[in-house]
Amino acid sequence: MVNLTKSEVSFSPNLNADTRTYLAEILGMKQVVNHQKYLGLPTVVGRQKKEVFGVLVEKVRKKIKHWKGKMLSVAAKEVLIKSVAQAQATYTMSVFQVPDGVIDELRKAISSFWWGQQKEERRITWKAWKKLCKPKEEGGLDFRDLKTFNLALLGKQIWNLLQNPTSLAARVLKAKYYPNSDVLQARVGYNPSFTWRSLMAAQTMVKEGLRWIIGDGRLTNIWQDRWLANAEEDGYKVTTPQCTIGGTSIVAELIDHESRMWKSNILQQHFNAVDRARIQGTPIPRQPAQDERIWSFEKNGKFSVRTAYRYWFKKNTEKEIHWEEVDVETEEQGIEVEAYDPMNWKRLWKLIIPPKVKIFLWKLAHNILPTGKNLESRKRDASPNCPFCGLEETQNHIFRECDWAVRIWKPTPLRNFFELDGTLSPGSWLCEIMEMVDDDTLGQLGVLLWFMWFERNNQCFNNHKAEEWEIAGKAYAYWEEYQNQNNQGPIQVEERSYTWKKPPEGWLKMNIDAAVMAGQGTGYGAVVRDERGNFRYAAIRRERAQWSPEIAEIRAIQFGLRLKEMYDLQQIVVETDCQPVFLSL
Incomplete structure (x- = not known):
């Protein structure tokens, strides 16, 4: 039953006014120029896209403004960014490609909140946002790159069109944009809707992530399609130069359809050794079936936004993960100088210590703690000197070299780690320690470093200096209390019998x-x-x-x-x- 009092109708501007009025009277609905929103989404997206989608930025800014009035730890900020701020645009992004300008405003608002902005003051961006979006196991914080996430969500819609070609949306889009092909071969076309243009932005990503599972080989092109089961590094494609086999270029020409085996003589004649091994390693079903497309990055073959995002983000970022301290002098010029080091990030994030301590260690490893030297190098009005001894305050100095620091760690069982090679960068120092100790010792060290930094800040901002001999004791007590609350002890593994069990009688x-x-x-x-x-x-x-x-x-x-x-x-x-x-x- 249609509620006519709540219904509206709009027409193309190409329709004359009399016809519009006539049709509106027949329908019994109010005539409008366009509908503002339907199910929370704009129904018409014109040239002023930034204005249409600007509401997303305002929603995020409102949330952040509310959070700024609270005393939040960095761990709490991380949770709010991931579960609330970055989720605000998800619904809209699953239908439309949000303009770059809007995504940039969202990024700036979230980044400023993360780095500690309280009102409208400028804050130091200690690490490029793109690097914060890297997975945690690769040295980032797993924040979302919203542009890539937008494409992954749109990719899901393309997958749905492929899997459900008889759905209403698929039939309407096919009739207009790809009547003689499928959505993967479709083009933007003439005068497309903004929705269709958005979907086409994700087409390349989906095409690169799909591959064929061979049934009878009649739908799969040997040279152009992705179909080899064990060739991920080459995009699941053959590497042999293209040639003609049996007059066609379909995989069916390589299959003996009676024995359901690969034709070894054709493989030997036309393909290099690598491709021969890969083709022979590609399964052929015993019963002929139609070739089928699957998503390469999920074991079940179904598209997922998570794997699409990870694949496209990795493809569009530097392949080699680099890290070490930032060269703060060149950072001001937009250059981040880093060196490779095999930090075991996964282990760091799995430590049973408070999340704020983990993020502190992450900052320490990247040399982005706001020490005097780092602040001065960012051309801030700050003294580069240590608040305790007056020497230049680097990360190595405040934690390992300063007399104040030595008096803290010298009496502890952890002193050997502080006495390691003093020329090591903070990241390399942590990396070397991780090779030497178990998780408990590493956790104790991390908590002690965090307490030292806490007391250093107390001295700088509150002019309060704690007794050095108290700090290590407080740190250990804090670590022990956290273990008691979060560690349930060793998991009791049920002993299983791996002896052979007989089948039922007569079986x-x-x-x-x-x-x-x-x-x-x-x-x-x-x-x-x-x-x-x-x-x-x-x-x-x-x-x-x-x-x-x-x-x-x-x-x-x-x-x-x-x-x-x-x-x-x-x-x-x-x-x-x-x-x-x-x-x-």
């Missing part, structure tokens, strides 16, 4: 397994025993193909089922030790 049991040997191919086998454990049948097979462990286990199960058919085994239990395969069956 047989088949155990299957597979092994993938680097450079040697794949081997798998099956053994059948009765309810008394007596041996009945067995078979093994070796393939030159280099499959993934999951594919190898699946082939082993198929091999076992063929053995069952060969010997006409009726009542039989098939057992595998590969849980991911078992759960997917």
